[in-house]
Amino acid sequence: MELINGEYHIGGIAISDIVALSGVPVYVYDAAVIRKQVSRLLNAFGKTSVRIMYACKALTNINILRYVRTLGVGLDTVSIQEVELGLLAGFTPSEILYTPNMVSYAEIKRAIEIGVHINIDTISVLERFGHDYADRVPVCIRINPHIMAGGNERISTGHIDSKFGISVHQIRHVERIVNSNSMHVNGLHMHTGSDILDADVFIQGAEILLDVAERFPEIRFLDFGSGFKVPYKQDDIETDIETFGSKLSMRIEEFNKGRKTPIEIWFEPGKYIVSEAGIFLAPVNVVKQTTSTVFAGVDSGMNHLIRPMLYGAYHHIVNTSNPNGTPRIYTVVGYICETDTFGWDRKINEVREGDILAFYNAGAYGYAMASNYNSRYRPSEVLIYHGHAHVIRRRETMPDLLSTQIDQGDVWETGLHA
């Protein structure tokens, strides 16, 4: 957000204009920020060939998918429905990677029929796959390198108790299955979870994949998943992409020296691409002084933005309606009948009922995790592109809430079955 002539703007458009267009609450995305993040990534790896597969579970609006496609980005998908959405958004199967975990084998078969890249993360699935498709369909294998990502257990996937990936200690077994079935392993994958702060941790994981890659001569790419940290607060540490990029690129070039065809490196960022591009706007319904704090209660809650309640995520909060107000301390909460606290003891410019609060870093896992809990409508979404605000999703209405319900009328009163 920028303050222009005393009014907050997103992507050059005044908040008041956005609100007039879409109403509130609303998720607002700035395409320019998405583009900037993608080009930062694409430019960080020197002459090493790098491919970005946007992890679309972070934000799946079809307009976002269409937009990232124009930036030369592929898709990382975790469900057959995401694969299908990707196709509807114009991606070809070869631009889509499917990384399932614990899904039915029927779903994996469907993805194979569509022709997307398949990432296998379980020995039993690898065996079935080897039996059914061995020499016809190449596979990528998801390895758990047992590298701990950041400090948050709940968003880390590389630890020993994780349900994701095939342990790096099981590679001999993988090799047996692959060789016995004459399978073609064309890629190796790891995704250790979010919030890796340190480039060296990433390089450590890279070394493990490179080591495993020596055993599979047909490897064309190494997919390092994601884990790039974005800043949530002022002065927050973020992954130093440029330093990391040049370190990794050097290591890959060294590896490529001994090979006929150089390997590509792939990444699957979700948060890195869309988190900072999104701002959630919600009006304040109530300012309530209690004995211990001042609550600012917004016309929203965990039904719209659940990250703070689900895993303690921090979202910076700004009062867009009072740029010159005196900062005071507030606890920002929602209207849901649960303890849905967005943030305790936040310093926010004096909040009045009707003011509009902005929640930062709302692009990733914001709308995507929204629900109808308490029979509330999910909000609208706006994408700002080249100085124009486009409504890319309308707010829900009562017919939306009822759309999948089958109302049996008065059967329950009359006892007469229709």
Ligand SMILES: *Cc1c(COP(=O)(O)O)cnc(C)c1O
């Ligand atoms: C969720 C996920 C990602 C993206 O993670 P971010 O933290 O949003 O960058 C990448 N790869 C896989 C397999 C995922 O499940």
